[in-house]
Amino acid sequence: MAYWLMKSEPDTFSIDDLRKLGVAGWDGVRNYQARNFMRDGMKKGDKVFFYHSSCPEPGIVGIATVAREAYPDPTAFDSKSPYYDPKSDPQKPIWMGVDVKFVRRFKRVISLEELKQEPRLDGFTLLRRGNRLSVMPVSEEHWNAVLELE
């Protein structure tokens, strides 16, 4: 089993939205590297840190699990979707997403600031300068170090 981190802007889709839905499609990813992680890496049962970005307190807010492995992102074919991509042909889809299932919400936000201060998280992809990946792998060591901050 592998560990991952997925970013979402809480104004668009928050951990509470996922809690309400139970299971949700992680759609709208339009970056090849992030797509490749979902398509080639994510397996059912993998664990996922849910990260809130572009908000007053960016940080890791809870845990989800992969409920369904990668399949074509339907929003890419929907001309009314903000994620519509006319280059993605349903016969040969460019963009993929997974389904994620709510596991739990942390009692408090483990903030980006706090993550940066934890020596055991040196080298964590999330903290790399200029990192903009919205889906990334997390090592077991980093996963455990984050959990111990809760």
Add this chain to the structure above:
DNA sequence: GCCAACGTTGGC
């Protein structure tokens, strides 16, 4: 294949 211009992400 190079690279300038442009667009996006995301913290601050």
Add this chain to the structure above:
DNA sequence: GCCAACGTTGGC
């Protein structure tokens, strides 16, 4: 709203 750091696009 600013801007650093990328990724993408398109002319050549």
